[in-house]
Amino acid sequence: DADVTQTPRNRITKTGKRIMLECSQTKGHDRMYWYRQDPGLGLRLIYYSFDVKDINKGEISDGYSVSRQAQAKFSLSLESAIPNQTALYFCATQSPSTETGELFFGEGSRLTVL
Amino acid sequence: AQSVAQPEDQVNVAEGNPLTVKCTYSVSGNPYLFWYVQYPNRGLQFLLKYITGDNLVKGSYGFEAEFNKSQTSFHLKKPSALVSDSALYFCAVRDKQTGTYKYIFGTGTRLKVLA
Numbered sequence: 001d002a003d004v005t006q007t008p009r010n011r012i013t014k015t016g017k018r019i020m021l022e023c024s025q026t027k028g029h030d031r032m033y034w035y036r037q038d039p040g041l042g043l044r045l046i047y048y049s050f051d052v053k054d055i056n057k058g059e060i061s062d063g064y065s066v067s068r069q070a071q072a073k074f075s076l077s078l079e080s081a082i083p084n085q086t087a088l089y090f091c092a093t094q095s096p097s098t099e100t101g102e103l104f105f106g107e108g109s110r111l112t113v114l
Numbered sequence: 115a116q117s118v119a120q121p122e123d124q125v126n127v128a129e130g131n132p133l134t135v136k137c138t139y140s141v142s143g144n145p146y147l148f149w150y151v152q153y154p155n156r157g158l159q160f161l162l163k164y165i166t167g168d169n170l171v172k173g174s175y176g177f178e179a180e181f182n183k184s185q186t187s188f189h190l191k192k193p194s195a196l197v198s199d200s201a202l203y204f205c206a207v208r209d210k211q212t213g214t215y216k217y218i219f220g221t222g223t224r225l226k227v228l229a
Contacts (some may be wrong), residue, residue, distance in 0.1 A: 040123070107155075
């Protein structure tokens with residue numbers, strides 16, 4: 001099983017619908033991130049959390065919200081989806097044991113908003 | 115502001131030839147630098163990182179990268195390319211300045227290795 005699991009892997013929805021993307025991890029890491037990937041733009045940070053009680057906005061948080069339900073779970077919500085939120089979304093974790101630690105990514109959730 | 119640039123959207127190289135994927139950065143102080151690879155329909159995978167010390171860093175799958183402080187570059191290299199190396203490559207820098215430990219990613223370079 002993957003260390004970082006994202007569900008759903010693919011989702012097509014309509015403008016105005018509420019969408020939740022879920023992420024769970026078995027790595028035991030405290031730090032979790034949500035990124036958005038768009039062609040030609042690379043990865044942009046939406047939200048990040050360093051522990052269960054810590055939520056921080058990234059560079060493109062407008063239109064998104066998150067919930068850190070447990071150390072292992074970090075969900076991303078789109079309250080009212082719009083077409084320009086069509087993208088590939090990645091959850092990632094990072095060990096805090098060293099500030100130089102790399103990120104571990106899930107397989108991605110491809111969201112299409114019609 | 116912190117930033118990372120990957121000047122080439124795509125790099126084509128023949129199998130068996132050496133490859134280079136370029137990355138330059140702009141950060142305050144000393145950077146932590148990373149390379150990740152993304153295969154089709156997969157998440158990003160860590161390849162290698164520079165923290166301190168030797169400017170030549172060796173990583174997974176025979177890749178290496180050279181840190182050049184004067185040129186603020188961290189180019190990814192491999193002596194002999196394989197068709198299976200074809201993927202999307204991302205350079206990233208760790209933002210130490212603010213203390214938040216956020217990563218800044220480049221826009222990615224697509225590597226195509228031709229048989």
